[in-house]
Amino acid sequence: MKRSFIREILESIDNETISFAGGLPDENLFPIQDLQKAANKVFENPKNLQYTISNGIMPLREKIANFYNKEGFLTKPENILVTTGSQQGLFIIAKYFQNKQIVIEEPSYLGAVNIFKMNNLDMQPIYLDHNGIDTQKFDEIYKHVKLAYLIPDFQNPKGSLYSDKNRENVANSVLKHGGYIIEDAPYSELYFDQKSRSISSFVPDNSFHLGSFSKTLSPSLRIGWIRTNEEIIKQLTMIKETIDLHSCGISQYILDIYLDDNSRYENHLDKLRKAYKEKMEIFTSTLKQELPEFDFAMPKGGMFVYGSLKGFDTMELVRECIKEKVVFVPGGQFFLDGRASDEIRFNYTYSTKEQVVCGLKKIANKISIKEIR
């Protein structure tokens, strides 16, 4: 199994390196004061530092359930399992389905691919376009496999957003063949225009909908969740208990207090969407100026811009760029065979405008040395 290139990069780069590599939120947008106030309250009560229950504290599960209820996707706290980031949610689900077959998008999130490998899931890739997948092809594979891992909203790495028709078609396949989908949705709230309906809401009992506070509040809290049917939640909770007994109680209490005022979170999300849209516009306009040969689709939300640089092996290119203290993720990393590829995933949320201009100029410089432009 290969280690995640991204995690290796994050470990090896120094403070001077401009990073377009990780899926990192902008630290200046963390609601530090509000989280600090909530944390102060948490530390007033020693009980909050005690062991807590495995499936997550009830008031937080109620609030998470209400996120769904507000959208008309009926959900009870019993449908929610709080997890240590959605990464753990993926691990728990993979353990539950171990040794089975699973359809995955290609390219896909390497963190999930590694989990599937570790749990001996046989991955059946389906090509992902900027608007989703070919749902007819999906149906042909899914009818045998009956399990799929999809990231319909602003996919990692590709930034793709499934069309409404795509969502309905996938849901119809699930209903027709009686299988399950794992819908990973850490970027769903980071839309620039409007929120899309989740596939899970069409098939509430045959889906695992994964959410996370990592991209909207702070990844360091390490709190995510799984929404699925009550019976499966009980079995997943048993798996979770073998891993960590429960997710960090302190983080859960902080979130619960922070979310007491619902408009506070809503306002924060609005601010985030506006700020990230602006950052995306800065990044893509700088790309057009500095790297006109980079062919990409405009993101509609999320954290990534994905595209191709014809004629370049981007793995080779990134090694050169690291020496110049700028880094991105070569697209080949997101394919099962780790193929040589001319594709690149850039993160646009983390860096400042100055870093974007400086970093992209450095990459452009490396390209011009290799090729007369």
Ligand SMILES: Cc1ncc(COP(=O)(O)O)c(C=O)c1O
């Ligand atoms: C698609 C996807 N799923 C899951 C995760 C893990 O997120 P968390 O911090 O909630 O564990 C990530 C993180 O980048 C991601 O991109």
